[in-house]
Amino acid sequence: MNPAAPTDAPARAGRPARAPRPNGQWAVDGTAPLNHNEQMKQDDPALDVRRRVEEVYAKEGFASIDPDDLRGRLRWWGLYTQRRPGIDGGRTAQLEPHELEDEFFMLRVRVDGGALTTEQLRVVAGVSTDFARGTADVSDRQNIQMHWVRIEDVPEIWRRLEAVGLWTTEACGDCPRVILGSPVAGVSAEELLDPTPQIEEIQRRWIGDPELANLPRKFKSAITGHPSQDVVHEINDISFVAVDHPELGLGYDLFVGGGLSTTARLASRLGAFVRPEEVPEVWHGVVQVFRDYGYRRLRTKARLKFLLADWGPERFRQVLQEEYLHRVLPDGPAPGAPVGDADHVGVHPQKDGRRYVGVAPVVGRVSGEVLAAVADVAEAHGSRRVRLTPHQKLVVLDVPADEAEDVVAELGALGLQARPNLFRRTTMACTGIEFCKLAIVETKATATRAVAELDARLADVQKTLPSPVRLHVNGCPNSCARIQTADIGLKGQLVTDDDGGQVPGFQVHLGGGLASADREEAGLGRTVRGLKVTADDLVDYVDRVVRRYADERDGDETFAVW
Ligand code: SF4
Numbered sequence: 001m002n003p004a005a006p007t008d009a010p011a012r013a014g015r016p017a018r019a020p021r022p023n024g025q026w027a028v029d030g031t032a033p034l035n036h037n038e039q040m041k042q043d044d045p046a047l048d049v050r051r052r053v054e055e056v057y058a059k060e061g062f063a064s065i066d067p068d069d070l071r072g073r074l075r076w077w078g079l080y081t082q083r084r085p086g087i088d089g090g091r092t093a094q095l096e097p098h099e100l101e102d103e104f105f106m107l108r109v110r111v112d113g114g115a116l117t118t119e120q121l122r123v124v125a126g127v128s129t130d131f132a133r134g135t136a137d138v139s140d141r142q143n144i145q146m147h148w149v150r151i152e153d154v155p156e157i158w159r160r161l162e163a164v165g166l167w168t169t170e171a172c173g174d175c176p177r178v179i180l181g182s183p184v185a186g187v188s189a190e191e192l193l194d195p196t197p198q199i200e201e202i203q204r205r206w207i208g209d210p211e212l213a214n215l216p217r218k219f220k221s222a223i224t225g226h227p228s229q230d231v232v233h234e235i236n237d238i239s240f241v242a243v244d245h246p247e248l249g250l251g252y253d254l255f256v257g258g259g260l261s262t263t264a265r266l267a268s269r270l271g272a273f274v275r276p277e278e279v280p281e282v283w284h285g286v287v288q289v290f291r292d293y294g295y296r297r298l299r300t301k302a303r304l305k306f307l308l309a310d311w312g313p314e315r316f317r318q319v320l321q322e323e324y325l326h327r328v329l330p331d332g333p334a335p336g337a338p339v340g341d342a343d344h345v346g347v348h349p350q351k352d353g354r355r356y357v358g359v360a361p362v363v364g365r366v367s368g369e370v371l372a373a374v375a376d377v378a379e380a381h382g383s384r385r386v387r388l389t390p391h392q393k394l395v396v397l398d399v400p401a402d403e404a405e406d407v408v409a410e411l412g413a414l415g416l417q418a419r420p421n422l423f424r425r426t427t428m429a430c431t432g433i434e435f436c437k438l439a440i441v442e443t444k445a446t447a448t449r450a451v452a453e454l455d456a457r458l459a460d461v462q463k464t465l466p467s468p469v470r471l472h473v474n475g476c477p478n479s480c481a482r483i484q485t486a487d488i489g490l491k492g493q494l495v496t497d498d499d500g501g502q503v504p505g506f507q508v509h510l511g512g513g514l515a516s517a518d519r520e521e522a523g524l525g526r527t528v529r530g531l532k533v534t535a536d537d538l539v540d541y542v543d544r545v546v547r548r549y550a551d552e553r554d555g556d557e558t559f560a561v562w
Helices: 036-042 048-061 069-072 075-077 118-131 151-163 196-207 276-293 306-310 313-325 367-378 401-413 422-428 444-457 459-463 535-552
Strands: 079-083 101-109 115-117 134-137 142-151 176-181 219-224 238-245 247-257 269-276 345-348 355-358 365-367 385-388 394-399 428-430 471-474 490-495 502-510 526-534
Touching: 048 069, 048 075, 048 101, 048 196, 048 269, 075 079, 079 142, 115 118, 118 134, 118 142, 118 151, 118 247, 118 367, 118 385, 134 219, 134 367, 142 151, 176 196, 196 219, 196 276, 238 269, 238 428, 238 535, 247 276, 247 490, 269 276, 269 313, 276 306, 276 313, 306 313, 355 401, 365 422, 367 385, 367 394, 367 401, 394 401, 422 428, 422 444, 444 471, 444 535, 459 535, 490 526, 490 535, 502 535, 526 535
Parallel strands: 176 219, 219 238, 428 471, 471 490
Antiparallel strands: 079 101, 101 142, 115 385, 134 142, 134 365, 238 247, 247 269, 345 355, 355 394, 385 394, 490 502, 502 526
16 A cells, blocks of 8 residues: 555646655655754754753853754753743744744643642742742643743753653653643543553653654644543544443543644544553554654644545554554444533542542633642642643642532632632633744733633623633634634734724634533634634623623523524
8 A cells, every 4th residue: 555645746638747746754755854844853853952951051051052952952841932022913923033032931841641749749839939930821731831941940940840750851842742631530430441551651651752752743642531521632633532342341432633723623533442551552653653654844734633634534544553553453432422521620529539629720820839839738638639631720639528618718719719700710821922932912811801801790691601601812823722622712813903003802713612511522613704803802702792692592502503
């Protein structure tokens, strides 16, 4: 078989066929780099930049950093330069990278499965306080992101994190990123399977493996054994979702090729059943398919979803089985409709009789101080474990049942609510113009204001809604806050105001959502032609839409259906 993707060179009558343009697939075209990024990765393995940080850059400072390391290889260790303060969104596309960035970094700590001990949480809090001006955001991929980090401090930060088993290895870059895992893995009373051993095995064997450190682009993974399907599996490059096979018992259904950004695609089921102990091997096989056959010519076409779109699931499964696994996977069933809330906010029973308490910060923003205080609250009640969720929430595990309400109150005093109002619970926002070099508009503060106002204005209305309305706010088209999967998704851009001026605003996507207890199947939100709102009008717009939904819906019609 020839697994090369279709090419764009049909023969025209009377003319010789043009030679097909290579897609940069290593297994088909060879490994000659076709662009600067590929060249950079081949010139010097990205993971090797760590040695230069420790031996040169941390001693000689920001100005000593090679540009390919600065904007390229440092990402493999979780470091991005951050946006210079004061540059408005209208200039984002006009300035050169060195004009947009300042000498500080965003540092991303990968937290596979979102699982932290209170000891680890204290170390993260200390790094935030000592080296990141107290910043700490819980991302929608179970990472913690800090800002204002100086290159001089990075070796000490690595030393502190790694001393407690935390890493920034491959937190960014063209490599296997953090593995999303059910935040209540191993504890939830409703769980079908605990994916923790598989997450730990993948991390131990392959995160930081040079053989997988030069992928065409980022590779996102997710695995859950919880019936709420709590890891946004439809929009990862690979996902495993627990199913009960009628003959083979409990295992996982395999999804491949999801992703958002500017070309959104929901993941495809391969129809294959994966036993729990086979998950690491199958994960490794799929990463290798991506490494060898993924498109490297155009960075905008390099995610696995583009290969999947061209090959289709049957061919992908065939290549995976024949060339990488060397055996056939059994067919398996699709997961049923999700059951329960995937954000885990509130007080819930554990299988051992204790409780877990999920709380909502506002759009994932916390701080070193708050994280240290969360560790204090947890430990005061005998807990040593905290989890982060893919919905920018935190969960304290192992709370004695008769102390759960005390924990709710103590976390509430930190601004972390276990029983939040609608928009506090459902609103997510990406980093935006405060720190992101690609941003066009501000997001975190805008969304924070919107949450406060909407929850106040719609206090009565929201109690009558049959299902939540999810609001996601993005600072540019890249969709880090998953706008296409929100009931109301807002994509940051400059818009024209009533006076004809260009002002920060958003294009509106409506009706998207991932599979959830109130929505059987995922669907991508649609842009409504010409529907844009200014940042100043955002609250009024959402207020109007939600009131109309409340008034016009038919019975229990969800927002997406309405
Ligand atoms: Fe930055 Fe755009 Fe991602 Fe927001 S969506 S964090 S603005 S790249």
